Amino acid sequence: xxxxxxxxxxxxxxxxxxxxxxxxxxxxxxxxxxxxxxxxxxxxxxxxxxxxxxxxxxxxxxxxxxxxxxxxxxxxxxxxxxxxxxxxxxxxxxxxxxxxxxxxxxxxxxxxxxxxxxxxxxxxxxxxxxxxxxxxxxxxxxxxxxxxxxxxxxxxxxxxxxxxxxxxxxxxxxxxxxxxxxxxxxxxxxxxxxxxxxxxxxxxxxxxxxxxxxxxxxxxxxxxxxxxxxxxxxxxxxxxxxxxxxxxxxxxxxxxxxxxxxxxxxxxxxxxxxxxxxxxxxxxxxxxxxxxxxxxxxxxxxxxxxxxxxxxxxxxxxxxxxxxxxxxxxxxxxxxxxxxxxxxxxxxxxxxxxxxxxxxxxxxxxxxxxxxxxxxxxxxxxxxxxxxxxxxxxxxxxxxxxxxxxxxxxxxxxxxxxxxxxxxxxxxxxxxxxxxxxxxxxxxxxxxxxxxxxxx
Amino acid sequence: xxxxxxxxxxxxxxxxxxxxxxxxxxxxxxxxxxxxxxxxxxxxxxxxxxxxxxxxxxxxxxxxxxxxxxxxxxxxxxxxxxxxxxxxxxxxxxxxxxxxxxxxxxxxxxxxxxxxxxxxxxxxxxxxxxxxxxxxxxxxxxxxxxxxxxxxxxxxxxxxxxxxxxxxxxxxxxxxxxxxxxxxxxxxxxxxxxxxxxxxxxxxxxxxxxxxxxxxxxxxxxxxxxxxxxxxxxxxxxxxxxxxxxxxxxxxxxxxxxxxxxxxxxxxxxxxxxxxxxxxxxxxxxxxxxxxxxxxxxxxxxxxxxxxxxxxxxxxxxxxxxxxxxxxxxxxxxxxxxxxxxxxxxxxxxxxxxxxxxxxxxxxxxxxxxxxxxxxxxxxxxxxxxxxxxxxxxxxxxxxxxxxxxxxxxxxxxxxxxxxxxxxxxxxxxxxxxxxxxxxxxxxxxxxxxxxxxxx
Numbered sequence: 001x002x003x004x005x006x007x008x009x010x011x012x013x014x015x016x017x018x019x020x021x022x023x024x025x026x027x028x029x030x031x032x033x034x035x036x037x038x039x040x041x042x043x044x045x046x047x048x049x050x051x052x053x054x055x056x057x058x059x060x061x062x063x064x065x066x067x068x069x070x071x072x073x074x075x076x077x078x079x080x081x082x083x084x085x086x087x088x089x090x091x092x093x094x095x096x097x098x099x100x101x102x103x104x105x106x107x108x109x110x111x112x113x114x115x116x117x118x119x120x121x122x123x124x125x126x127x128x129x130x131x132x133x134x135x136x137x138x139x140x141x142x143x144x145x146x147x148x149x150x151x152x153x154x155x156x157x158x159x160x161x162x163x164x165x166x167x168x169x170x171x172x173x174x175x176x177x178x179x180x181x182x183x184x185x186x187x188x189x190x191x192x193x194x195x196x197x198x199x200x201x202x203x204x205x206x207x208x209x210x211x212x213x214x215x216x217x218x219x220x221x222x223x224x225x226x227x228x229x230x231x232x233x234x235x236x237x238x239x240x241x242x243x244x245x246x247x248x249x250x251x252x253x254x255x256x257x258x259x260x261x262x263x264x265x266x267x268x269x270x271x272x273x274x275x276x277x278x279x280x281x282x283x284x285x286x287x288x289x290x291x292x293x294x295x296x297x298x299x300x301x302x303x304x305x306x307x308x309x310x311x312x313x314x315x316x317x318x319x320x321x322x323x324x325x326x327x328x329x330x331x332x333x334x335x336x337x338x339x340x341x342x343x344x345x346x347x348x349x350x351x352x353x354x355x356x357x358x359x360x361x362x363x364x365x366x367x368x369x370x371x372x373x374x375x376x377x378x379x380x381x382x383x384x385x386x387x388x389x390x391x392x393x394x395x396x397x398x399x400x401x402x403x404x405x406x407x408x409x410x411x412x413x414x415x416x417x418x419x420x421x422x423x424x425x426x427x428x429x430x431x432x433x434x435x436x437x438x439x440x441x442x443x444x445x446x447x448x449x450x451x452x453x454x455x456x
Numbered sequence: 457x458x459x460x461x462x463x464x465x466x467x468x469x470x471x472x473x474x475x476x477x478x479x480x481x482x483x484x485x486x487x488x489x490x491x492x493x494x495x496x497x498x499x500x501x502x503x504x505x506x507x508x509x510x511x512x513x514x515x516x517x518x519x520x521x522x523x524x525x526x527x528x529x530x531x532x533x534x535x536x537x538x539x540x541x542x543x544x545x546x547x548x549x550x551x552x553x554x555x556x557x558x559x560x561x562x563x564x565x566x567x568x569x570x571x572x573x574x575x576x577x578x579x580x581x582x583x584x585x586x587x588x589x590x591x592x593x594x595x596x597x598x599x600x601x602x603x604x605x606x607x608x609x610x611x612x613x614x615x616x617x618x619x620x621x622x623x624x625x626x627x628x629x630x631x632x633x634x635x636x637x638x639x640x641x642x643x644x645x646x647x648x649x650x651x652x653x654x655x656x657x658x659x660x661x662x663x664x665x666x667x668x669x670x671x672x673x674x675x676x677x678x679x680x681x682x683x684x685x686x687x688x689x690x691x692x693x694x695x696x697x698x699x700x701x702x703x704x705x706x707x708x709x710x711x712x713x714x715x716x717x718x719x720x721x722x723x724x725x726x727x728x729x730x731x732x733x734x735x736x737x738x739x740x741x742x743x744x745x746x747x748x749x750x751x752x753x754x755x756x757x758x759x760x761x762x763x764x765x766x767x768x769x770x771x772x773x774x775x776x777x778x779x780x781x782x783x784x785x786x787x788x789x790x791x792x793x794x795x796x797x798x799x800x801x802x803x804x805x806x807x808x809x810x811x812x813x814x815x816x817x818x819x820x821x822x823x824x825x826x827x828x829x830x831x832x833x834x835x836x837x838x839x840x841x842x843x844x845x846x847x848x849x850x851x852x853x854x855x856x857x858x859x860x861x862x863x864x865x866x867x868x869x870x871x872x873x874x875x876x877x878x879x880x881x882x883x884x885x886x887x888x889x890x891x892x893x894x895x896x897x898x899x900x901x902x903x904x905x906x907x908x909x910x911x912x
Binding site for chain 1: 504508509510511512522561562563564567654655656657679680683684687688691737738875876877879880881882
């Protein structure tokens with residue numbers, strides 16, 4: 001009789017708890033999602049399909065639109081609903097011819113790639129002497145007008161770091177170096193690629209021009225080429241013939257695509273990656289991987305048959321590469337929604353090694369649960385609850401939404417980032433699946449919970 | 457008195473021996489050359505100078521001629537004498553535009569490089585369906601005329617091997633695959649690069665056309681592109697738009713350059729590398745390294761002040777890449793000379809791990825001495841006295857000259873070979889110097905010896 005009473009009590013407790021805040025088996029379910037994905041997730045075939053059948057997806061181009069068509073079909077095939085495409089305006093920038101040659105008695109071709117929003121030379125190019133700057137600080141010290149008629153060569157370096165922090169610190173050389181050189185009279189700018197590999201594949205990426213500064217031609221040299229040019233510059237005066245003919249159209253359009261696993265309650269969790277890529281490769285680690293990881297995680301949750309309390313909304317942003325156009329449009333359009341948590345996967349396909357967060361104190365027990373379930377994946381728990389709001393989710397986070405940062409090992413990310421080498425062969429399927437395992441388990445725990453996460 | 461007599465005897469023996477066959481300290485001298493070079497050789501600054509100030513050196517072009525100017529100056533600066541330039545005729549082949557794009561609803565650009573002696577498409581290219589062959593054997597099985605109007609894609613693989621043997625075995629796909637496809641009606645040929653890296657840098661290299669076979673356009677895909685095209689081909693029919701516009705001129709000219717450390721006797725030892733390179737990079741591992749290693753070794757011997765019995769002749773051959781034009785011209789022009797030993801350094805700049813030979817039995821004690829002096833460099837002795845006569849020294853060896861094969865570690869050689877990535881940054885200076893140490897010591901031992909080496 002006492003045993004029977006005990007079981008009745010248990011049953012009653014469960015029955016009472018279920019409709020309230022508890023999904024009794026949520027930790028068990030999260031562990032099952034984790035282990036199933038780890039054994040084999042859907043991410044690889046998704047990533048192979050996107051990068052093989054669509055390929056590069058430059059923002060505001062038909063290729064990016066083909067990426068959206070792919071996404072809509074893949075979301076539907078995964079059983080997600082409420083599929084929406086939300087367009088937004090942005091400029092279209094497209095690469096043209098790009099060549100650089102050392103002129104004179106010992107001519108040599110150098111491998112370059114125009115930076116996004118680079119200006120153009122005339123079709124037959126320009127020829128000008130270069131001025132060497134060892135780094136961005138040296139350029140800052142150059143006097144006004146000292147670069148009149150010259151090509152500035154900024155030989156600024158970044159280092160290999162696991163957390164990618166060197167890219168953040170040194171990114172200034174690409175983002176504002178060209179405009180600074182232009183303000184001192186330069187007719188063109190070359191930078192050493194923001195990259196860590198020694199292949200003849202330059203790293204592109206966006207640069208910016210302040211109001212009133214007309215774009216000048218700006219390109220990145222591969223590391224072997226930057227070091228070659230540095231040696232030549234050290235030996236004596238060097239002139240370059242440079243041809244860069246990108247095209248710019250202020251009236252372009254991109255779009256975000258989203259789909260949902262509807263929750264039983266009103267709150268929303270946003271996860272995803274960005275669908276656009278640079279044009280030089282197939283956009284595999286940047287950011288086909290993020291698209292595939294988050295879609296595979298959503299599909300794993302959907303396939304498990306468990307119903308979330310919070311709606312899980314998968315968003316594939318457009319036009320991230322050229323200035324987070326999709327993320328900004330999304331943040332503005334959805335600022336009134338109860339989005340309590342938002343996270344983006346946008347740092348390749350290598351292993352997650354650490355997890356940090358940025359949620360209200362009421363959400364910290366949830367973060368601890370997530371860390372407990374993710375620990376068997378080798379993911380270190382941290383007490384860092386001030387994770388940055390990078391990329392497409394930054395506008396949401398600035399608006400009070402909480403976030404989780406699934407910190408991936410970026411040791412080799414900048415070997416391929418923004419280069420022709422960002423292709424499928426760079427992805428380690430085992431590590432890709434570890435990402436899906438972490439996302440599926442963590443997002444399920446957050447979606448089956450009801451503790452407050454928003455910071456304002 | 458007995459002690460005095462002993463010393464007198466020693467002195468008499470030395471005095472008698474010196475003008476005869478013995479250089480009494482030759483093993484000690486060889487060890488000193490070895491250790492001095494190992495500490496720091498001249499090879500790195502030579503290699504840096506050639507690849508920085510001259511750059512690519514495509515056969516029969518002004519760039520190759522600038523390489524010869526560099527060589528003449530460098531040989532003179534090293535104190536070598538009898539500097540000679542010997543011209544020979546050969547065809548000039550030069551790369552033009554080269555693009556490949558998958559056509560249809562999901563177009564994609566593929567990275568290609570024309571093979572040497574590729575034919576040309578019209579300026580606006582051709583568009584044709586591809587036919588997939590998993591390897592060369594599959595192409596062999598294709599019926600006559602089955603490729604009419606088609607582009608053959610031969611997805612033949614090579615493997616990473618320390619001794620480079622996979623290149624030899626699989627090279628047939630590049631050397632004769634295009635001609636075989638042409639004989640079955642193909643309008644163009646793409647091969648998977650003969651390479652071991654996953655970068656978007658295709659591996660060029662020569663192909664050949666039998667008498668009566670008009671060249672057709674032939675190019676290599678990088679490995680990422682070959683695998684992309686294979687995935688697309690597996691999914692359904694694929695057509696390509698191909699533009700390849702190389703130029704061919706049957707009346708070109710190249711030259712060999714040589715210089716000497718004169719010996720006291722009539723016999724000659726020939727060492728060297730080839731001065732020409734492919735046009736895609738700066739020809740650093742292929743074969744600036746061989747040029748720098750053998751020049752630095754000769755300079756080390758010259759600088760030591762010791763006088764060889766056999767003339768040490770340094771030869772920098774022209775036009776090796778496009779069919780050993782320089783080596784063949786050299787072998788023919790010098791077949792009457794008493795060249796007893798010939799060796800070429802042409803497998804990059806990585807460590808020598810093994811030494812083999814091909815000399816008359818009378819020379820085997822010399823080979824044993826060389827192996828003894830080289831053992832501290834980690835170079836394994838072998839009893840293999842049937843070393844191949846590859847490359848530029850093959851015509852000499854076919855004529856009876858002996859050879860030593862300094863077997864280098866080729867594990868990463870085919871990551872860079874014939875690609876835009878063959879640049880200075882790929883060279884490990886410590887390993888480069890180990891090569892110089894081995895060459896200087898071995899060549900000194902052979903040049904100070906008089907045991908017969910020729911096989912006929």
